[in-house]
Amino acid sequence: MSEINRTVALRWFEEVWNQRLEATIDELMAPHCVGHMEGIEINGPKEFKQVRLALITAFPDINLTVEGTVAEGDKVVVRWRATGSHRGEGFGLAATEAPVDFRGITWLLMAGGRIVEGWDAWNQGALVEQLRAVNDKRLRSA
Numbered sequence: 001m002s003e004i005n006r007t008v009a010l011r012w013f014e015e016v017w018n019q020r021l022e023a024t025i026d027e028l029m030a031p032h033c034v035g036h037m038e039g040i041e042i043n044g045p046k047e048f049k050q051v052r053l054a055l056i057t058a059f060p061d062i063n064l065t066v067e068g069t070v071a072e073g074d075k076v077v078v079r080w081r082a083t084g085s086h087r088g089e090g091f092g093l094a095a096t097e098a099p100v101d102f103r104g105i106t107w108l109l110m111a112g113g114r115i116v117e118g119w120d121a122w123n124q125g126a127l128v129e130q131l132r133a134v135n136d137k138r139l140r141s142a
Contacts, residue, residue: 005110006071009078012108012115017064020056025049030114038124058090059100067103078106082122091128098134102127 008028015024025045035042035051042048056062062084070077081103086096104122108115 002071002073002076004113005074005076005108006069008110008113008115009069009071009076009106009108010066013064013066013078013080016052017062022049025052028113028115030111030116033115034117036117036119038120038122054090057088058086058095059084060087061085074110076108076110078108080104080106086131086134091124091131093128093131093135096131096134096138098131100127100130 011024012028015021016028025048029045029048031044033044033048035048037051040051042051059082062082065081065083066078067081068079081101083099083101086093086098086100088095102122104120106121107119109117
């Protein structure tokens with residue numbers, strides 16, 4: 001079962017994030033799924049799609065690379081790296097065009113080949129501070 005769940009997790013990162021296949025969200029996320037993300041809790045695919053859209057709007061070229069996984073029974077932990085550029089409004093800032101590079105960990109709980117709960121841990125605060133610094137530097141230069 002662990003390997004099946006690991007495959008689901010890898011599909012999630014590749015198809016949902018890198019290929020932007022929204023249909024995969026409905027396929028792999030259970031309707032009652034709960035997601036614990038940076039400062040917010042989301043319930044179900046509809047709310048997840050809104051959060052995902054905000055990130056893709058802010059970073060339209062975002063790419064997530066899976067750097068490692070651990071799978072045990074109904075749990076999969078994914079260590080990932082995100083790269084891209086801040087080309088859209090997001091995090092309360094106008095686009096800075098700044099490149100971004102950050103890492104995180106996602107812990108997934110699976111049931112019946114679908115994600116039923118997930119926890120994301122990444123330093124969103126540091127990313128926002130990095131983008132603010134770029135924005136402030138541009139304002140001072142103008």
